[in-house]
Amino acid sequence: MDRLYVFxxxxxxxxxxxxxxxxxxxxxxxxxxLLLASLDAIKHFGVFxxxxxxxxxxxxxxxxxASSIYGTVMTTIIALFFAVPTSLGIxxxxxxxxxxxxxxxxxxxxxxxxxxPSIIYGMWGLFSLAPVMxxxxxxxxxxxxxxxxxxxxxFEGTPLxxxxxxxxxxxxxxxxxxxASIARDNFELxxxxxxxxxxxxGATKWEVIKDVIMPYSKVGLLGGxxxxxxxxxxxxxxxxxxxxxxxxxxxxxxxxxxxxAVTLANEFTEADxxxxxxxxxxxxxxxxxxSFFLLSVAKFLVKKGVKRHG
Amino acid sequence: xxxxxxxxxINKIALGLSVFAAFLGLxxxxxxxxxxxxxxxxxxxWSLFFKDPAPxxxxxxxxxxxxxxxxxxxxxxxxxxxxxxxxxxxxxAEYGRNFKFSRLVSDIADIMVSLPSIVVGTFVYxxxxxxxxxxxxxxxxxxxxxxxxxxxxxxTEEMLNLVPWELREAAxxxxxxxYKVIKDVVYRSAAAGLFTGVLLGVARVATETAPLLxxxxxxxxxxxxxxxxxxxxxxxxxxxxxxxxxxxxxxxWAASFVIVVTVLLLSIAGRFIINRRFSKx
Numbered sequence: 311m312d313r314l315y316v317f318x319x320x321x322x323x324x325x326x327x328x329x330x331x332x333x334x335x336x337x338x339x340x341x342x343x344l345l346l347a348s349l350d351a352i353k354h355f356g357v358f359x360x361x362x363x364x365x366x367x368x369x370x371x372x373x374x375x376a377s378s379i380y381g382t383v384m385t386t387i388i389a390l391f392f393a394v395p396t397s398l399g400i401x402x403x404x405x406x407x408x409x410x411x412x413x414x415x416x417x418x419x420x421x422x423x424x425x426x427p428s429i430i431y432g433m434w435g436l437f438s439l440a441p442v443m444x445x446x447x448x449x450x451x452x453x454x455x456x457x458x459x460x461x462x463x464x465f466e467g468t469p470l471x472x473x474x475x476x477x478x479x480x481x482x483x484x485x486x487x488x489x490a491s492i493a494r495d496n497f498e499l500x501x502x503x504x505x506x507x508x509x510x511x512g513a514t515k516w517e518v519i520k521d522v523i524m525p526y527s528k529v530g531l532l533g534g535x536x537x538x539x540x541x542x543x544x545x546x547x548x549x550x551x552x553x554x555x556x557x558x559x560x561x562x563x564x565x566x567x568x569x570x571a572v573t574l575a576n577e578f579t580e581a582d583x584x585x586x587x588x589x590x591x592x593x594x595x596x597x598x599x600x601s602f603f604l605l606s607v608a609k610f611l612v613k614k615g616v617k618r619h620g
Numbered sequence: 621x622x623x624x625x626x627x628x629x630i631n632k633i634a635l636g637l638s639v640f641a642a643f644l645g646l647x648x649x650x651x652x653x654x655x656x657x658x659x660x661x662x663x664x665x666w667s668l669f670f671k672d673p674a675p676x677x678x679x680x681x682x683x684x685x686x687x688x689x690x691x692x693x694x695x696x697x698x699x700x701x702x703x704x705x706x707x708x709x710x711x712x713a714e715y716g717r718n719f720k721f722s723r724l725v726s727d728i729a730d731i732m733v734s735l736p737s738i739v740v741g742t743f744v745y746x747x748x749x750x751x752x753x754x755x756x757x758x759x760x761x762x763x764x765x766x767x768x769x770x771x772x773x774x775x776t777e778e779m780l781n782l783v784p785w786e787l788r789e790a791a792x793x794x795x796x797x798x799y800k801v802i803k804d805v806v807y808r809s810a811a812a813g814l815f816t817g818v819l820l821g822v823a824r825v826a827t828e829t830a831p832l833l834x835x836x837x838x839x840x841x842x843x844x845x846x847x848x849x850x851x852x853x854x855x856x857x858x859x860x861x862x863x864x865x866x867x868x869x870x871x872x873w874a875a876s877f878v879i880v881v882t883v884l885l886l887s888i889a890g891r892f893i894i895n896r897r898f899s900k901x
Contacts, residue, residue: 315797322799323715329707330716330725333769337728340743347746399641407635408642418891420645423652425887426880427827429854430656433861433876437869438655483648490645514631537734544736546830547854551861571738571830578742578834594742598735605731 340598348592350585360592366557366573368581373589375596377557381474381567382597385549386542388478388563393485394535400486401493402519417494424487432551435480436472440552443479444471448564466562472554475563480548485538492534496527496615530615536608540601546571570597653880660877663870668878672842673856679867683875685842689757689850693836694826696761696846701768701825702818708769709776714802726777729770738830740766745834757846760836768825775817779810816890823886827879829854853879 351360355373363374404417448469455461500523508518524531554566555576568576570593581587667682674681708725716722744763749755783806791801807814829852837849838859853875860868860875 315800319797319799322802323711326707326711326715329704330711330722330773332704333708333732333773334725334728336766336769337732339747340739343743343746344739347742396641396644399638400645402635402638403642407639416642416646419649422884422887423645423649425824425883426652427829427854427883429827429829429857430652430876430880433857433872434652434655436861437659437873438651483652486645486648514627516631516634517627519634541734544738546736546738547858550858571736574738574742575830575833578745579837591742591746594739598739601734601736601739602731605734606727609727609730 337602341595341602344591344595344598348588348595350588351592354585355589355592360589361596364557364559368577368583368586371583371585373586373592375570375589375593377559378568378570378573378593379596380559381553381572382543382569384474384563384567385477385481385553385569386539388474389481389485389542390535390539392479392482393489393538396482397486397489398493398531400490401497404490404494405497406515406519417491420490421487423483428484428545428547431480431484431548435476435548436551439480440471440476442471443473443476444469448473448475451564463561464563467560467565469564470554470566472552472566473564474553474560474567477549477553477567477569478563480552481542481545484545484548485542488538488541489534492537492612493527493531496530496534497523499530500526527615529611533608533611533613533615536604536611540604540608543604544571544597544601546575550575570594653884656873656876656880659873660875660880663874664877668871668874673840673871674867676863676865676868681867681871683853683856683871685839686851686853686856686875688842688844689836689839690826690852690854692844692846693757693760693764693832693850693852694822696758697764697768697825698822700762700765701821702772704765705769705772705821706776706814706818708773710780710802712773712777713780714798714806726774729773732770733774736830737767737828738833741831741834744831749835755835755837755849757836757843757848757850760832760850760852761846763831763835764825764828767828767831768821771821771824772818775821776814779813779817780806782813783809812893812896816893819886820890823883827854827883829858833858 351373355363360373360375361379362376363372364376364380365372365374366377367373400420404413404420408416448465448471452465452469455465504522504526505518508522513521549569550572553568553572555568555572556566557568557573560567574590574594574597578587578590581590667680669682669687670684671680671682672685673683708729712722712726740763744759744766748759748762752759787805787809788801791805792798796804832852832855836852836855838855839849839851843850857872857875857879860872863869
């Protein structure tokens with residue numbers, strides 16, 4: 311009887327160990343397989359040349375990733391530009407201003423933004439947000455910024471609503487819940503004694519937030535922002551609808567562009583030559599590497615932030 | 621005195637801005653949900669669920685094939701993903717709770733949750749679609765399973781960690797072997813949490829699009845054979861929304877409506893289960 315138990319226990323242990331090993335080996339396998347599949351393109355175009363060359367011409371068999379990488383970075387920057395202040399505002403509101411009875415329901419509504427699938431963001435972006443951008447927001451921005459010499463380049467062109475700005479805005483809405491919830495957790499971890507002693511010195515609420523709570527939670531906040539960056543970099547569907555898949559680099563925010571993920575989504579099944587496919591794998595590998603790197607840094611920072619409080 | 625007034629003014633402005641930010645967040649949520657509900661609701665009818673797509677340009681079709689395809693892909697993905705996720709999470713929280721290896725697996729799983737899902741699609745394409753020579757529902761399910769595993773693994777780990785250690789000790793004291801303790805004591809007391817975790821994991825994965833683009837692809841015809849390319853709701857929405865026909869857009873909104881309503885109901889239900897479970901203590 312005892313031996314049967316020992317046997318069953320060993321069996322269960324083995325199964326659980328296997329499952330966790332499988333999880334880790336999937337990540338390793340993804341790295342290895344993508345690297346192998348992109349070897350052809352790496353040999354052909356090199357590393358720096360591929361990253362900085364903007365020619366993407368399937369019929370001439372020349373592939374450079376610069377346009378996709380530029381679009382990826384720009385949409386992410388725009389997304390952070392909108393999302394970081396909004397999320398911090400939300401976290402301040404939830405932890406410092408909101409009445410206790412509404413706190414739960416309010417945080418939950420913001421978290422609901424994270425449960426909406428990206429394809430829905432795409433649909434909404436294309437059919438609801440893009441027309442508003444095209445007809446009202448972008449013309450207004452142009453009236454505002456075109457007369458200013460330095461900012462002119464950012465707003466040139468015909469507003470179509472299918473552009474970097476709209477994509478960045480959609481992305482920003484998608485990452486707000488991630489930054490906001492990490493910011494909220496970190497704000498709440500700030501010891502009451504710290505903020506109360508600042509209040510006792512006569513500080514206003516905003517001064518307490520700015521000079522006590524924010525500095526105290528900066529490591530965790532930074533981690534949250536980097537996680538959101540990692541997510542924004544690799545988002546596919548929400549951006550694929552509203553970016554226009556255009557392989558040329560425009561400085562203007564109201565021009566079409568493409569990101570690594572969007573290029574993959576649009577061209578992967580149509581790629582006809584081995585080198586074309588391999589270049590797409592190369593892009594995928596770059597994306598994987600970038601997000602894995604950023605997310606590991608973020609993970610480290612968030613842990614460090616939590617450890618200091620614990 | 622002037623300084624004080626200035627500080628108070630700055631305080632009011634900053635707090636006002638954060639209230640504004642909070643309502644901006646709510647505004648986006650309402651804007652998205654209201655547009656999907658209003659545009660989708662008028663497109664919902666019985667033929668959406670019971671008819672297959674009409675040829676392009678013709679009206680009157682439905683998305684039966686996409687619903688069935690999505691269902692099959694999700695079920696196959698769950699059959700692979702749920703056992704591995706739960707088993708892995710069990711190792712991290714039980715047998716391996718003191719090992720450095722477990723912390724590493726847990727961190728890597730956390731990173732995997734946020735990895736770009738389209739990359740998983742390209743991975744499965746090169747290990748399944750290319751060797752097999754054709755797109756298939758199995759490949760789509762496998763891609764979704766890869767995304768499902770870390771999600772379920774992490775929630776399982778967290779839920780099991782919430783079970784008080786004394787409960788296990790009580791069972792050990794009765795002479796129960798560890799696997800029995802896990803099966804009859806730990807799983808049982810974490811059941812509601814585990815169920816919710818699985819539910820949300822499946823829901824999250826079932827609404828993914830990017831990993832299906834190059835794995836299950838799409839298929840204009842009804843099929844229940846996962847060994848050929850299979851239609852799914854999400855990929856169909858993408859194709860229809862980007863297409864030129866008014867009828868396609870209508871169907872895409874209808875499908876979005878179904879997805880949003882399902883996801884909202886599931887996540888509210890999950891919230892409810894967890895709240896009820898943990899307010900009892």
